[in-house]
Amino acid sequence: MTLIGVPGRSGGIAVVRRLAGHLARGLVMILVVTTISFLIIRNIPGDPMAAKYEKLVEQGMSPEAAQQAVNVLYGFMPTGSMWQQYLDYMKGLAHFDLGQSLTVPGTGVGTVLMSAAKWTLIPVLAGTLLSFLVGIILGVYAAIKRQGKLGDLLAISGSLLHGVPQYVLALLLGAIFTTLIPILPAGGTADIMFEPGLNAGYIGSLIQHATLPVVTYALASYGGWILAMKSSVVTVLGDDFILAAELRGMKRSIIFRYIARNAILPLFTILALSLGMLFGGAIFIERIFNYPGLGLMLIDSITGRDYALMGGAFLLITVAIIIANIAADLLYTVIDPRVRSGGEAA
Amino acid sequence: MSVTDQRAPGVRISDLSVVYRTQAGELPAVRGVDLELMPGTITGVVGESGSGKSTLALSMLNAVQPPGRISSGSVEIDGLGDVVALRGDDLRKTRGRHVGYVFQAAQNSLNPLKTIGKQLLDLGRSHDVDDLPGLVKEARSLLDRMGLDGARVLDSYQHELSGGMRQRVGIMLALVLNAHVVVLDEPTTALDMITQATILRIIREVHEERGLTTLVITHDLGVVAEIADRLAVMYGGRLVEQGPTREVLGAPRHPYTRGLLQAIPRLVGDIDEARALPGRPPTLSTVPPDGCVFRERCAVRMDVCETGEPPVLTIGPRVVACHAAGDGESQKETVTTGPTRGEEQA
Numbered sequence: 001m002t003l004i005g006v007p008g009r010s011g012g013i014a015v016v017r018r019l020a021g022h023l024a025r026g027l028v029m030i031l032v033v034t035t036i037s038f039l040i041i042r043n044i045p046g047d048p049m050a051a052k053y054e055k056l057v058e059q060g061m062s063p064e065a066a067q068q069a070v071n072v073l074y075g076f077m078p079t080g081s082m083w084q085q086y087l088d089y090m091k092g093l094a095h096f097d098l099g100q101s102l103t104v105p106g107t108g109v110g111t112v113l114m115s116a117a118k119w120t121l122i123p124v125l126a127g128t129l130l131s132f133l134v135g136i137i138l139g140v141y142a143a144i145k146r147q148g149k150l151g152d153l154l155a156i157s158g159s160l161l162h163g164v165p166q167y168v169l170a171l172l173l174g175a176i177f178t179t180l181i182p183i184l185p186a187g188g189t190a191d192i193m194f195e196p197g198l199n200a201g202y203i204g205s206l207i208q209h210a211t212l213p214v215v216t217y218a219l220a221s222y223g224g225w226i227l228a229m230k231s232s233v234v235t236v237l238g239d240d241f242i243l244a245a246e247l248r249g250m251k252r253s254i255i256f257r258y259i260a261r262n263a264i265l266p267l268f269t270i271l272a273l274s275l276g277m278l279f280g281g282a283i284f285i286e287r288i289f290n291y292p293g294l295g296l297m298l299i300d301s302i303t304g305r306d307y308a309l310m311g312g313a314f315l316l317i318t319v320a321i322i323i324a325n326i327a328a329d330l331l332y333t334v335i336d337p338r339v340r341s342g343g344e345a346a
Numbered sequence: 347m348s349v350t351d352q353r354a355p356g357v358r359i360s361d362l363s364v365v366y367r368t369q370a371g372e373l374p375a376v377r378g379v380d381l382e383l384m385p386g387t388i389t390g391v392v393g394e395s396g397s398g399k400s401t402l403a404l405s406m407l408n409a410v411q412p413p414g415r416i417s418s419g420s421v422e423i424d425g426l427g428d429v430v431a432l433r434g435d436d437l438r439k440t441r442g443r444h445v446g447y448v449f450q451a452a453q454n455s456l457n458p459l460k461t462i463g464k465q466l467l468d469l470g471r472s473h474d475v476d477d478l479p480g481l482v483k484e485a486r487s488l489l490d491r492m493g494l495d496g497a498r499v500l501d502s503y504q505h506e507l508s509g510g511m512r513q514r515v516g517i518m519l520a521l522v523l524n525a526h527v528v529v530l531d532e533p534t535t536a537l538d539m540i541t542q543a544t545i546l547r548i549i550r551e552v553h554e555e556r557g558l559t560t561l562v563i564t565h566d567l568g569v570v571a572e573i574a575d576r577l578a579v580m581y582g583g584r585l586v587e588q589g590p591t592r593e594v595l596g597a598p599r600h601p602y603t604r605g606l607l608q609a610i611p612r613l614v615g616d617i618d619e620a621r622a623l624p625g626r627p628p629t630l631s632t633v634p635p636d637g638c639v640f641r642e643r644c645a646v647r648m649d650v651c652e653t654g655e656p657p658v659l660t661i662g663p664r665v666v667a668c669h670a671a672g673d674g675e676s677q678k679e680t681v682t683t684g685p686t687r688g689e690e691q692a
Contacts, residue, residue: 241457244453246441248442261459
């Protein structure tokens with residue numbers, strides 16, 4: 001009649017050990033991904049100089065002038081055998097040196113990434129969190145009212161928005177709000193008439209320009225959240241402990257909290273992953289609204305065969321997803337007692 | 347241990363019918379059940395799956411889940427009135443406070459994300475208990491009484507407890523608000539034999555100590571034989587026989603009860619002596635609308651069984667609904683006072 005061992009109560013050490021394991025695994029994953037992406041990047045047909053040359057000629061430069069401009073790049077081209085290049089690259093990475101960008105000559109990859117990241121993080125983060133909040137709240141509602149008209153309507157709106165591709169949504173919103181009812185700017189990050197800095201005009205312009213990308217991103221991901229939350233809530237509603245709480249005469253507000261907390265749990269993994277994915281940028285949306293974020297930069301680096309920048313962008317995405325995963329896992333040890341005690345749940 | 351400060355209430359279920367809404371219309375799950383729970387007794391309800399016994403149990407708290415509903419009848423509890431007529435907050439406060447409900451052990455009747463203690467406090471707050479420390483103390487002493495380390499269990503999560511421990515927690519939660527009517531739905535199903543015996547002993551002891559009126563729902567005649575003072579047998583949504591446990595099991599009058607008893611294998615004697623009842627129990631849609639519900643499988647079937655409702659015969663302390671049970675020594679008489687709890691100890 002005594003308690004079977006209550007495991008994992010000395011949480012601190014367990015969490016540290018867990019974290020150490022995660023970091024070790026993360027490093028191995030980074031190594032593997034970097035190697036694979038290095039091999040793929042270096043084996044893409046074409047090279048940075050040819051790409052640049054073609055681009056310049058297309059822009060109307062004379063072949064001679066273009067050749068001259070391209071020759072400047074020569075000093076930045078990696079040299080030696082593929083194996084040697086790989087070793088050099090990894091050695092650089094070990095010192096947090098991502099190399100030099102070729103499309104933006106003379107600039108470190110880190111700097112290029114940073115300047116693009118700020119135009120992705122803020123809008124995409126805002127869009128993700130906005131859609132998450134709206135999606136889960138309406139998802140709970142859609143689940144509870146799933147037999148009514150409004151619940152149906154919400155679920156349908158979710159499926160519909162989830163099914164429409166991001167670029168269709170972006171083009172549609174762009175057409176409506178910049179052409180039909182021209183109240184929002186069509187692209188860019190801010191009006192050039194404003195001096196960048198902490199002044200009301202500039203910030204206002206920033207917000208104006210960010211509105212369409214944020215709203216598009218939020219609408220595009222809202223469908224996924226509402227559907228996921230709805231099905232999660234429906235599952236929890238069928239759980240015995242909800243009926244049990246009702247039969248014990250628990251207050252509605254308390255039962256609602258039981259439902260919400262249990263239902264939202266699986267969604268945190270998806271949220272953490274999508275926060276990691278956000279470093280990949282929103283390629284279509286950035287392209288359509290000419291927003292110089294990571295997605296647009298990634299495209300440019302690929303068309304320009306900018307080896308170092310591509311590698312840096314892939315590495316950033318990899319690291320972000322690994323960190324997001326670790327964060328999600330640690331978060332679970334806080335919010336889910338079954339994970340905390342090492343998973344020997346019945 | 348709390349002192350029994352009030353007399354155990356009696357419960358009268360009269361003409362109770364429950365229907366489930368299906369595509370084929372409303373189908374009866376429980377039909378015209380009359381059952382009286384004498385104050386201070388344990389009544390066992392046995393039946394196969396689908397016989398309506400769990401629906402009957404939920405009716406005791408007016409908690410039949412949609413698409414089901416109580417279509418007629420009443421559940422009168424002394425001091426509370428007709429539970430079927432209760433609505434809203436009155437109904438919620440009755441549940442848990444006056445009528446305790448214990449779930450099947452295998453079901454998870456506890457919120458996996460909260461400790462038992464926190465759920466106990468939620469229960470207390472739901473029922474406006476002012477003295478929460480007192481409630482915790484009461485819970486701990488109840489758990490100690492049932493052979494657990496109360497303080498430790500209150501500090502545990504559901505997944506840290508075994509099935510038998512969870513079931514004792516379920517019993518504690520049903521009793522801690524001092525409910526005097528307790529409904530146990532399959533309290534020992536899915537527990538091993540030793541734990542089953544322990545739980546049954548605990549139910550019996552706590553029942554006597556606290557002066558409860560108890561209803562035990564089970565498919566296991568052994569459980570009923572062990573603890574119930576009175577026994578009611580359900581088949582196809584109807585109560586086919588009821589009476590003092592020993593009399594019903596010793597000399598069953600309904601052919602279904604006889605069949606159930608014959609189906610139990612004995613420890614001694616030929617294994618072939620156990621004879622399974624031929625056929626299968628009716629489902630919601632195959633319950634015949636007229637005549638006897640059991641006639642398809644009945645060994646003593648007569649012509650009248652096809653068309654006539656079986657008469658409800660009251661023979662001494664027993665009630666039998668069968669056309670064939672009326673012959674022999676029995677007289678049709680109405681008994682106004684049922685057996686009391688002293689009877690079984692005789």
